Structure formats: C-alpha cells, structure tokens
Amino acid sequence: MTKYIDIHSHLNLEQLNPDHEAVIARMVEHDVATIVIGVDYETSQEAIAVAEKYDFIWAGVGLHPADNLNEVFDFEKYKALAQNKKVVCIGECGLDYFREANEEIKQKQKILFKQHIELGLQVGKPLMIHARPSKGSQDAYEDALEILESYKKEHNNLLGNFHFFVGDITIATRALAIGFTMSFDGPITFTNDYDEVIKFIPMESIMSETDAPFAAPVPYRGKTCEPYMVKEVVKKIAEIKGSNEDEVAKAVMTNAKRVFDI
Numbered sequence: 001m002t003k004y005i006d007i008h009s010h011l012n013l014e015q016l017n018p019d020h021e022a023v024i025a026r027m028v029e030h031d032v033a034t035i036v037i038g039v040d041y042e043t044s045q046e047a048i049a050v051a052e053k054y055d056f057i058w059a060g061v062g063l064h065p066a067d068n069l070n071e072v073f074d075f076e077k078y079k080a081l082a083q084n085k086k087v088v089c090i091g092e093c094g095l096d097y098f099r100e101a102n103e104e105i106k107q108k109q110k111i112l113f114k115q116h117i118e119l120g121l122q123v124g125k126p127l128m129i130h131a132r133p134s135k136g137s138q139d140a141y142e143d144a145l146e147i148l149e150s151y152k153k154e155h156n157n158l159l160g161n162f163h164f165f166v167g168d169i170t171i172a173t174r175a176l177a178i179g180f181t182m183s184f185d186g187p188i189t190f191t192n193d194y195d196e197v198i199k200f201i202p203m204e205s206i207m208s209e210t211d212a213p214f215a216a217p218v219p220y221r222g223k224t225c226e227p228y229m230v231k232e233v234v235k236k237i238a239e240i241k242g243s244n245e246d247e248v249a250k251a252v253m254t255n256a257k258r259v260f261d262i
C-alpha cells in the first residue's frame, strides 16, 4: 500500500483528464493512492475506467445532488456499475442546499439520496456523502443525518463518509454515533475554522482527501489541485491534533481500508 490516500478526487473531470498520466506519475512519486469519484453516469464510468488501470486507484459511482440536474437516476444502470470490483463506494450522493434549494428541490434531492442509500445496501458498499448546508446553517447535514439515522436502525451495516466535512461538533457527534467517518481537504490548511472539529473527532473517524481539481491546499493555492497534494492535508491534521504526519497517514490508511474494504 501507499503511504497516503486521497479518498475523494476527480481524475475523471476535464480539468485533470487531459493531464492524466502526469497527474498519476506525481501520485506515484509522492506515494499517494486515490478513490476517483463520479458525479454522474458518464464520470462514474470514467472513474471505473481509470481505476481498472492502476492498483492504487479505486472508484465511486453516483449522481451528485446538485451538479447534474439533467440526468435522471437509473438505478439498474448504476447498480451494474456499482457491482464492479474496483468500485468501493456509492457517491457522491447527498444533499446540497448551498445553491438555491426550495422545498421541491430538497424533496427531489432526498429521494435521489435514498436511492443511493438503497444501492449501497444492495451491493454492500459504503456511501460517499456530499452534504453542503445553506450559508450559516447546518441544514443539509441535519436532513441527511435524519435519513441516515432512520436507515441505520434497520441496517446496522450501513457505512459511509461525509466528504469535505464542514459540519460543527453537534453534527460530527451524530455522524460518529452512526459509525460514519468525515474527511477533510485543502481549506484546513488556510483557515482555522476546522481546527475545533478536527480536534474533537477521534483519529479512527478521520480521513484525508483533496476533492481535486478543486480546493488546492497551501502551498499550492491557485494551482489545479491534484491527489498528491493530500500530503499537506495529512500534515495539517497532524499539526491540529498534536500528532505526527506518519502516524496520521497510517491511521487514515487504516480507516480507508476498514470503510472501503480496499
């Protein structure tokens, strides 16, 4: 196994696509593995295609709650993808209230989210959750957790990770109570907003990611974000937790193996 893992990247999006091999070469150089996450049917297929080429790359398949409103979620088609051996999670899926979301949109997103949960349960794979609240609130987390908590009662084996976690300690407590993990990215290297929640979450429930091509960490700000930069996220988590980088890298890898069965 590699030393580092970026559990959420988009090598399948066009910003990184043309430069694929160079991006992967830099991952090898920095000893980084990744899970490439789909945001619609096409990018889910592309995630699998790249995962099939490298033994340190895996895939997630799903339909993003707010980015691809033109696609109608075809459960059986996604199920066929989800059964692929290199697919280690379902998503990204979840609720996005950051952009204007009226009641009707919220209801649609909840139905789509539940379809992803059902898919995860059917194929026995964890969820990669995108939950983005409206400004100054925790609303998308509260609604997502309400849904997950009710599923968890019937399906104790349901697992997942809240990607790009921006929730507070109350939300983190509820996520921990259902056995879910939370992952952090570039922004933790340039704002102290996440220090408190990172200190609070036990190391066995934290993971590292980049969300590449978005949100490059310090010292790469302004550049296209790439998976190899996850090292900076790990370094920062170690600093916040008063631990060292090697220990955090090891803990994150252990967590990723447990949740994603890689």
Ligand SMILES: [Zn+2]
Residues within 6 Å of the ligand: 008, 010, 037, 092, 211
């Ligand atoms: Zn993403």
